[in-house]
Amino acid sequence: MNEYEYLAAIIHAQMDFDSPLVLISITNQQGSSPRHTGTKMVVGQGGKSYGTIGGGIIESASITEAKNVLSSKKSKTVSLDLTGQDAKTDMIGGSKAEVLLEYFAPTTENKKYAANWLKAMRQGKDFYLFTHINGEGDNIDILGHTILNLDGTIVSTSSLKEEDIQTLSLELHNISTTAVIPFNDTHVIIDRVRRLKTLYCFGAGHVAEPTAHLAALVGFRVLVIDDRAEYGNTERFPEADEVRVITDFDKAFEGLEIDKNSYIVIITWGHQHDKEVLAQAVKTDAGYIGMISSRKKRDTIFGELMTVGVGKEQLDRVHSPIGLDIGAETPEEIAVSIVAELVKIRSGQTT
Numbered sequence: 001m002n003e004y005e006y007l008a009a010i011i012h013a014q015m016d017f018d019s020p021l022v023l024i025s026i027t028n029q030q031g032s033s034p035r036h037t038g039t040k041m042v043v044g045q046g047g048k049s050y051g052t053i054g055g056g057i058i059e060s061a062s063i064t065e066a067k068n069v070l071s072s073k074k075s076k077t078v079s080l081d082l083t084g085q086d087a088k089t090d091m092i093g094g095s096k097a098e099v100l101l102e103y104f105a106p107t108t109e110n111k112k113y114a115a116n117w118l119k120a121m122r123q124g125k126d127f128y129l130f131t132h133i134n135g136e137g138d139n140i141d142i143l144g145h146t147i148l149n150l151d152g153t154i155v156s157t158s159s160l161k162e163e164d165i166q167t168l169s170l171e172l173h174n175i176s177t178t179a180v181i182p183f184n185d186t187h188v189i190i191d192r193v194r195r196l197k198t199l200y201c202f203g204a205g206h207v208a209e210p211t212a213h214l215a216a217l218v219g220f221r222v223l224v225i226d227d228r229a230e231y232g233n234t235e236r237f238p239e240a241d242e243v244r245v246i247t248d249f250d251k252a253f254e255g256l257e258i259d260k261n262s263y264i265v266i267i268t269w270g271h272q273h274d275k276e277v278l279a280q281a282v283k284t285d286a287g288y289i290g291m292i293s294s295r296k297k298r299d300t301i302f303g304e305l306m307t308v309g310v311g312k313e314q315l316d317r318v319h320s321p322i323g324l325d326i327g328a329e330t331p332e333e334i335a336v337s338i339v340a341e342l343v344k345i346r347s348g349q350t351t
Helices: 003-016 056-072 085-089 108-122 162-174 208-217 271-281 295-306 331-348
Strands: 021-031 040-044 049-051 076-081 095-104 127-136 139-149 154-156 178-183 186-193 198-202 221-226 242-245 262-266 288-291
Touching: 003 021, 003 040, 003 049, 003 095, 003 108, 021 056, 021 178, 021 186, 040 056, 056 076, 056 095, 076 139, 095 127, 095 139, 108 139, 127 162, 139 162, 154 162, 162 178, 162 186, 198 208, 208 221, 208 331, 262 271, 262 331, 271 288, 271 295, 288 331
Parallel strands: 198 221, 198 262, 221 242, 262 288
Antiparallel strands: 021 040, 021 095, 040 049, 076 095, 127 139, 127 186, 139 154, 178 186
């Protein structure tokens, strides 16, 4: 579960409990920061927070402001400037941020919006969130929300009309994360939400277990595949979105939808199985393919595959030995190196 899905689930749950909350969003950020524009977190009643916008002074100040918003029941925007002398000690020092603190009352409209947001996340779609606001500073009115799917379908509780959405859609190609667009005498905050990257973990052994756990923690959808029921089960992989037990690795890709948002990690229990999975993996459009191995084992498998027609350009896509070189030895350390490489590759992909 990634941050957007996590926060959507929190908002949905709080709305169901008729509990108001504050959705905090960084709408503009300049300078050094561990988090980007569009990062969000939630503050509920009693000041309990969910998620993070980077910690430090900006987050602390935002949580304080959120408590005030809960008391006043009035949304607001704040400008936080940490470029002064005191910022040197802060982890987000030397930065400026514009933050929207949106008061979420448990209204019918907000409950519907939270449910639709969560539904869109769980369907694995790319979509846009539109937040229509009027005013600035302490005088912010939230006019409504819209979810726009990439196929053009609109899910709306907003004051924006269909022709308004069409006009605003002309700006979408310029938005990589979040943008604030002037619209008539108001503003529309547009967040681009990308579908989750899916990790297909072939193998359910001792390295797979911490790999699946860490991958889920950093926001991958995780699917584990093995031919051993005693290993491939939800008891060992409680955070996996799905665990499949197959009869044979030579048909491991049957029923899978592999595309550029798919990451393939090959850590089966045998040389032959690794080769069978790799032979199928290189025929896909996966955004990442990695196979655990020594260099000697890799060269042997590559050589065997080339004798049956697999091209060098296909094998050049494969990360093997898998993971970043951090001197990993234990299953847990190897998992850290694998997931670190997945994050590195994901960060370099723009879509």
